[in-house]
Amino acid sequence: MHDSKEYDRKYRKNHKEEIAKRKKKYYEEHKNDEIYQEYHRKATLKSYWKNREKRIMQMRQWHRNLITQVITHYGGKCTCCGEAELLFLTLDHIDGQGAKHRKQFGGRYSGRKVYQWIIAQKYPKGFQVLCFNCNCGKARNNNVCPHKS
Numbered sequence: 629m630h631d632s633k634e635y636d637r638k639y640r641k642n643h644k645e646e647i648a649k650r651k652k653k654y655y656e657e658h659k660n661d662e663i664y665q666e667y668h669r670k671a672t673l674k675s676y677w678k679n680r681e682k683r684i685m686q687m688r689q690w691h692r693n694l695i696t697q698v699i700t701h702y703g704g705k706c707t708c709c710g711e712a713e714l715l716f717l718t719l720d721h722i723d724g725q726g727a728k729h730r731k732q733f734g735g736r737y738s739g740r741k742v743y744q745w746i747i748a749q750k751y752p753k754g755f756q757v758l759c760f761n762c763n764c765g766k767a768r769n770n771n772v773c774p775h776k777s
């Protein structure tokens with residue numbers, strides 16, 4: 629009995645170049661067709677978005693690992709109130725000279741550049757972990773968190 633699938637498989641295996649040539653010819657003949665272009669554009673776009681999402685996910689994961697590493701090194705929770713949810717935590721310059729230092733990194737301490745810098749500097753002294761509340765409170769209250777004044 630004739631097995632068409634098996635035949636197909638063998639045919640494709642034995643005629644690889646021929647098939648590639650035929651595809652190329654088809655492409656050459658149809659590359660100016662609107663429908664073909666549309667199809668091609670959509671296919672490219674689809675893979676672009678698929679990969680883009682994947683790339684963003686990887687970057688996010690990497691960024692998160694970076695932050696976890698640094699925050700954990702500096703105690704892993706808010707030095708003032710004990711908040712331990714990573715998403716609430718940020719790095720703080722203990723002596724309040726943060727603003728000047730922050731300028732090097734585009735004005736904020738939450739960017740990955742700061743975390744990369746800290747790791748490269750082997751975790752310099754002078755930083756502490758604060759939650760965003762305590763961090764903002766401190767900045768608005770002459771460098772002392774309202775919890776403590």
Ligand SMILES: [Zn+2]
Binds near residue numbers: 707708710711761762
């Ligand atoms: Zn806090």
Ligand SMILES: [Zn+2]
Binds near residue numbers: 761762
């Ligand atoms: Zn506080």
